[in-house]
Amino acid sequence: MSIPLRNTTSRYGLVSQAFHWLIVALILFQYTWAWRIDQAEGIRMRFELVTQHKTIGMVVLGLALLRLGWRLFNRPPALPDGMRGWERWAARAGHWGLYVLIFAVPLTGWLYSSAAGYADFWWGPLSFPSLVEPSEVLEDRLQLVHQSLAISLGLLALVHALAALRHHFINKDDVLRRMLPSWQSKD
Numbered sequence: 181m182s183i184p185l186r187n188t189t190s191r192y193g194l195v196s197q198a199f200h201w202l203i204v205a206l207i208l209f210q211y212t213w214a215w216r217i218d219q220a221e222g223i224r225m226r227f228e229l230v231t232q233h234k235t236i237g238m239v240v241l242g243l244a245l246l247r248l249g250w251r252l253f254n255r256p257p258a259l260p261d262g263m264r265g266w267e268r269w270a271a272r273a274g275h276w277g278l279y280v281l282i283f284a285v286p287l288t289g290w291l292y293s294s295a296a297g298y299a300d301f302w303w304g305p306l307s308f309p310s311l312v313e314p315s316e317v318l319e320d321r322l323q324l325v326h327q328s329l330a331i332s333l334g335l336l337a338l339v340h341a342l343a344a345l346r347h348h349f350i351n352k353d354d355v356l357r358r359m360l361p362s363w364q365s366k367d
């Protein structure tokens with residue numbers, strides 16, 4: 181049986197899964213790149229890595245937009261019956277928190293680059309404009325905001341991943357499997 185493209189009542193479809201795991205992979209890259217930027221020796225190397233960091237980040241922003249559009253017309257499967265009220269609330273709040281952060285982190289990166297005078301970037305025919313006038317004060321503040329939001333995203337994603345593993349190994353329900361392509365449901 182092939183995996184449906186759209187979500188069903190019991191599992192995520194292929195499109196939602198692809199968005200989820202692609203964005204996870206790119207975000208993991210982003211932390212590695214932030215670390216590599218920090219370790220980089222030489223201005224050229226640093227510039228190249230920052231440019232790659234911005235490119236990957238703008239791809240995340242584009243994917244987040246497409247993902248949100250898909251999500252608005254594709255209800256996720258219901259949470260398992262056995263979950264308590266506060267667990268359902270925490271799961272929903274956590275998911276929406278993650279949705280907000282996959283927009284907020286790249287957007288603040290773009291704002292930060294604009295304030296630093298390094299927006300107006302490129303991409304073949306695509307160019308991204310400066311969102312604000314360059315300003316040192318704003319640059320410092322936006323760096324802090326970008327950094328804090330990126331840390332919040334990492335922490336929330338960690339709690340979220342641990343919750344998914346708890347569902348799988350302790351509750352022994354289908355929550356993790358229905359986000360994986362190998363699992364076949366009956367519908």
Ligand code: HEM
Binds near residue numbers: 218240293
């Ligand atoms: C999901 C997307 C993104 C994640 C997870 C992310 C994460 C991070 C992290 C963890 C840092 C290091 C913070 C620090 O120690 O100061 C950083 C730095 C930075 N980010 Fe992002 N970022 C993302 C997207 C973007 C985008 C879209 C842009 C710009 C268009 C951007 C521009 C920057 C810049 C300029 C730095 C400073 C690099 C340096 O140290 O010179 N980021 N980002």
Ligand code: HEM
Binds near residue numbers: 207208251282
């Ligand atoms: C940066 C990392 C991550 C982000 C931003 C993220 C984001 C999200 C979001 C927004 C949803 C809700 C989907 C929707 O309602 O349309 C979701 C669901 C899910 N995520 Fe993640 N996720 C991340 C990492 C992980 C990891 C590492 C795992 C596994 C260990 C995981 C497992 C799941 C599962 C199983 C669901 C489905 C939950 C359910 O059925 O209610 N996620 N994720």
